[in-house]
Amino acid sequence: MIERLYIKKHITFDECELEFKPGLSVFTGASGAGKSVLMSAILAVFGLSESDASVIEADVGFEFDMGEFGIESEEINAFKMVKEKSVRYFINNQSIAKKNLNEIANQHIKYLSVKNVDEFANEKLLNLLDILASKSNQKHSENLSKFKSVFDEFTRTKKELEKIEKDEIRLEELKEFAKFEIDKIEQISPKSGEFEELMEIKKRLSKVDKINDAWQKAWMIFEIEPKVVDALRISEIDSSFFEDAMNELRAKKEGLNLDELEELNVEKILDRIEALSWLEKRYGGIDEALKTLAQRKDELRRYEDIEFEKSNLEKKFKEFKKDVVNLSNLISDERKNAKENLETSINFYLKELYMRNIKVMFLEKDIDKSGKDEIVFQIDGTNLKNLSSGELNRLRLAFIASNADIVGFGDGVIILDEIDANLSGKEAMSIADVLVKISKFYQIFAISHLPQLSSRANSHFLVVKNGNTSSVHNLDENEKITELARMISGEVITQEAMEFAKKLRNF
Incomplete structure (x- = not known):
């Protein structure tokens, strides 16, 4: 999780330092106060956006795999962005290229904004189906293990045979x-x-x-x-x-x-x-x-x-190919048996998010290390690429929540970009409920425009702007009620808004 954020000279922010806790953290404030500026600083220190800040620091408690970049992970890893004549990035005081920084940060940080469908990568979907299939049939786990071993031998033999055939041409x-x-x-x-x-x-x-x-x-x-x-x-x-x-x-x-x-x-x-x-x-x-x-x-x-060697390899290749095909068929059958459970799990959250049901479809591809299955999603015949950004992000939330339920754990940071913008109160509350469930596994940061999501936050940060300078502070319980009331009724806070705010907080 991100435990601390420090910003210096970032557009309207002169200097600020924040400490974060697990769970859901929301940032609210009047339009133009600097909420997006603050969120961009969180993204920028991980190389996920550009920034004009002089310095941004973030302390992250997570064991990153950074050995290939010559950096040793610590209990608390210090990420730092410094901008002088050019922008430079550091992890634990060691300089790192932005591209490598992104690769490292992606191990722990999920940014749900653009139309990114990484959560629906075929490998991840197959992994969920395999977990569900293994729960109902222990033989499936054994077949997966056998398939991996046989496929490795199949691949190695295929490469050796291809080399011989290539050598034969210019023998x-x-x-x-x-x-x-x-x-x-x-x-x-x-x-x-x-x-x-x-x-x-x-x-x-x-x-x-x-x-x-x-x-x-x-x-x-x-x-x-x-x-x-x-x-x-x-x-x-x-x-x-x-x-x-x-x-x-x-x-x-x-x-x-x-x-x-x-x-x-x-x-x-x-x-x-x-x-x-x-x-x-x-x-x-x-x-x-x-x-x-x-x-x-x-x-x-x-x-x-x-x-003679080619003849032996061809014989082994045929045997391995036969085993690979047989095992991939068995694995595919069990995955198809688990399809309904995956649809049920995801659709449970889609229903809460007031979205149509999703359908899991199997396509067949050339056999690779994951088998012969390729998984695609459709919502009432609509492909993912045709969904709006709002629909896609809600689908991603449903998938993340479903993934945590199926796998039984989750770990990381989810950064949301105006997830409740342009939604009705009912839709906003549904997103809030799902985020509360996900926040048991993930630390979540979100800019909120509506009181429904903000009322469910574990930590509520208010961004205000005085003149040309923005500031932010963590609200106590009474301050949370007041800010929720402002979001309900505007700058002139009514008694009815205060009562509704208290009701939201006492859900």
């Missing part, structure tokens, strides 16, 4: 490509680490002449070695340290293996390096080339076995 091309890569890699026959070893040899080969020249110049040290030893002995100095050093120098010289390098076929080594370099560039490394070789061999084996 020869794929086989030729696999053979080309296999032959190319096998001709080179690379070994892991070989390229690095050859590059090291190449590096040493490039220095052989320099190394030989340097050692020729340094060779005189060995020629004067005996003279140094004699000098040390004559000087009665132990010459072993010098002899050890010279022996180690000889060992280092011999360890260079320059003779072996000179015997190498340089041209052959360079050709080998060039071939391995091609593999490095094409595959990103010798090890990657070897992995590709193994992969292409597996692919080639698969291409050669494709007919």
Whole structure:
């Protein structure tokens, strides 16, 4: 639920802060007082409308699923809209795009204004029918579970079969490509680490002449070695340290293996390096080339076995399709058995709302994860798209109320835009009664023009305008009576209006 709203510099509102409770909250006031301005602020902080406000904040108690947007849901989530040079949105102090904000808010916020028929989405209607069908036949739940499992296997097998059939079209091309890569890699026959070893040899080969020249110049040290030893002995100095050093120098010289390098076929080594370099560039490394070789061999084996694989998949596909069709037929039959209960539930509320009965009709579609059924509504032969906005919103209220009855719970916020405008007192009272029932499950915000709906509110906010500035405050019981009387008789409140207002509050 929305627990708090803060607005700063929003058209006629300089600054205001409101706290909300569960249930039905109505906003009333004289025309032009700023009711719609206030409602637009509630919508704007969730990205559901535009706003010129400097700041709008809303604290919402609900566990939102926001992980994919990098936001962690908290016990109370802080929504914020800030407008400076541009409009920016935040949730829990983290910036978020308006499109993503809408997606998150829609988990909890329903805005009943425009001709939005989300409540009548096929998936939601089928879910209600499935709940009703399961209540009367436990086997239906088992069939739904089986259908989901079988349909997943059916879909997976279908995709695999489609891939094989697609591969078949260019099978020869794929086989030729696999053979080309296999032959190319096998001709080179690379070994892991070989390229690095050859590059090291190449590096040493490039220095052989320099190394030989340097050692020729340094060779005189060995020629004067005996003279140094004699000098040390004559000087009665132990010459072993010098002899050890010279022996180690000889060992280092011999360890260079320059003779072996000179015997190498340089041209052959360079050709080998060039071939391995091609593999490095094409595959990103010798090890990657070897992995590709193994992969292409597996692919080639698969291409050669494709007919056998296709035959097996076609057999599995037929079996799964048969099961899917059988289960979808069983599920559809039970849904049709539950149709009357769904119609009864919705029509109960439509009757209260002084609307004609609705008829649930089944159409057949290609089988998908929800089965083969497509549900449409008609009211005396009229499709939903031909209903007026007022009729459509009352139908949506009936559906929300019916949904809560069938499912046994509801959660969220419903924002209504002048739901009782242009209605008779009788019609307005019917909407009020339905909203009271729905408000046991949902927090509801509504602008009200008539005393009937306002009298049923758990919280009643009065919007007033002094000069160019609007303000709003939560009414106590006596103030509610007075405001209801104003709505009944106008600015001049009569005693009869006060009595009628008290009667409305004591329903």
